[in-house]
Amino acid sequence: MSAKRRPVEYHEATPEVRAVYDDIMATRKTDWVNNFWKVLAHDPQTLKRIWANIKQVMGPGALDPLTKELLYVAVSASNGCRYCIASHGAAARTKGMTEVQYSELLAIVGLANETNRLVTALDVAVDPQFL
Amino acid sequence: MSAKRRPVEYHEATPEVRAVYDDIMATRKTDWVNNFWKVLAHDPQTLKRIWANIKQVMGPGALDPLTKELLYVAVSASNGCRYCIASHGAAARTKGMTEVQYSELLAIVGLANETNRLVTALDVAVDPQFL
Amino acid sequence: MSAKRRPVEYHEATPEVRAVYDDIMATRKTDWVNNFWKVLAHDPQTLKRIWANIKQVMGPGALDPLTKELLYVAVSASNGCRYCIASHGAAARTKGMTEVQYSELLAIVGLANETNRLVTALDVAVDPQFL
């Protein structure tokens, strides 16, 4: 294996890996699997584990599916993960995120990064009202 | 001034600073100002600028007020800013965030941080479908 | 040794460690050594190495001593290292940093963190003029 891992395509995948790919496509109602999973597939244990985590965390719950994707995009934007912004941004658009909402999300990400640093640098004490 | 800046209380603030405090309380319909602003007040220019930014970014828009606070909390949790988690967490609770929703938010923050690193370390190519 | 390393005081230090302490005090023209070095002293190799790095990097050069300290404080504030903000902030004040300059420094740190995220999230292409 070379240092950079190439995507494992469906036709060359083991049955164990195909089962995850099949579940991803069935859950998302799509007919393709994105590169993240195909690169993770070199390590089937991690592929299965991360997919199980995503399925549980991003599945039905107290937050609606769009809000969950917006939160995922915001953290990914704050961390500068281009792939994650692209993939979860696409998912958010599919679930209804508009371009104006995306602009507002980015504005919040930017401003929170600014105030987070100011607060930490100034070592602001937590107000008793917040405890 | 000692190295660590203490909060500037209302009664000792200049009219310029009081005007910001008044606007914060009027906008938020509260009768107190939290420590972040009172510590920023040593630099009135920055106090006014950051408050103007917060007011614009967190004000009415295409995302509802609760979603905006959830995004702020998520970025602050990802960055490990305790004060910001406490203050925006309180704001989110005021706007209706339940404890179950907060748990789901934290789960997304944690998982996004995990997959962000995996994606970046594996240098996954963006799928053409996402471009 | 317990998990948290306590400061190694001068009177209990080995000659190897004392030699570094002596050089720190002579270089800085002070009569005390701050906790960072006293905690590092449990690992004399690292103590010597880091001090040699600091002495070279923060010593005379093309940037004046105050500007060097301001840069150190700015990076530390951006990274949220409270101890480093306190210690390099004190050094910057000794070299002439005023409180207004410190406020401006923090404003730049905050704003850079905001625009850094916006730029990265939006994946802005570098203009040919900047290459």
Next chain:
Amino acid sequence: MSAKRRPVEYHEATPEVRAVYDDIMATRKTDWVNNFWKVLAHDPQTLKRIWANIKQVMGPGALDPLTKELLYVAVSASNGCRYCIASHGAAARTKGMTEVQYSELLAIVGLANETNRLVTALDVAVDPQFL
């Protein structure tokens, strides 16, 4: 709009956006606008807000213009924002930064990142002299 936002050129911009572009060029005494602003222009509110922030924070103050740019470059280098290093590096060079000064700046950024981690990992207590 596709997922990745392309730069909005002057000839296709709305009057509101052109007014910001004009002010950027007038303030900087140049005849072009860099990509950051042209990508932000999809969201005119944010374009205006961020430009107003930059103008205030990077404008005349207690720190000289070159020092301000050096601080911006240092934070951007610490955060790994390539575009920001390129754009603010260019601005710093215009204001007089030499290559030797840039090398010294990078050395400080690198070393501060090293000692920031050591200090935080070792949980060093702030010396009373720094409080």
Next chain:
Amino acid sequence: MSAKRRPVEYHEATPEVRAVYDDIMATRKTDWVNNFWKVLAHDPQTLKRIWANIKQVMGPGALDPLTKELLYVAVSASNGCRYCIASHGAAARTKGMTEVQYSELLAIVGLANETNRLVTALDVAVDPQFL
């Protein structure tokens, strides 16, 4: 529930939570559960999920148990997570980490953070030999 979540003790835990606590103690051959799990217990789904992840990732594999703990400590030290350094540091010591090894680990964490920033800031091209 107040904003800060308190640890859920064994005697007050639901059977679902107790089952995880029991498995943690049985796996680790200890008679107590550390605070991380007791605070996570307010969200039993996440408690179970994270424990299942830890058990799989930190369990027997191609890397020996001590090396796995050292890696966990190194990432936590790099991220500045005090609790994680303390808890995984304790686990590493139990598995044989000496104080000299810990010092070397911290030296690597510090130096990697320095060179990571230099490399990224200088935008060094990957050598073909590494591809």
Next chain:
Amino acid sequence: MSAKRRPVEYHEATPEVRAVYDDIMATRKTDWVNNFWKVLAHDPQTLKRIWANIKQVMGPGALDPLTKELLYVAVSASNGCRYCIASHGAAARTKGMTEVQYSELLAIVGLANETNRLVTALDVAVDPQFL
């Protein structure tokens, strides 16, 4: 010099720089020098300093050479430094790291980043047993 620094090749290097290149190749028993050092060479002081640091920190000690490289790769993966992952990943493979071990390392990096955020966001108190 243009803004982006190009690698300084051996044939064009000064004797001072060549001496470092020679030492790198002798220490590593290779006949080439990777780009990081060739880009650093524009600043010979920093080239010498960083190489001296790497040589000391990554040289013989209480941790074996493979473990040291694994720690370097883990921190670099956590920080998202692609070049550093490639270069230290290659070094780790030379010292015996298998692909299965690399997968386990990445899994630890990802999971530590997840739990680091959860712990910090939940502000978990350090257990007395860990002090």
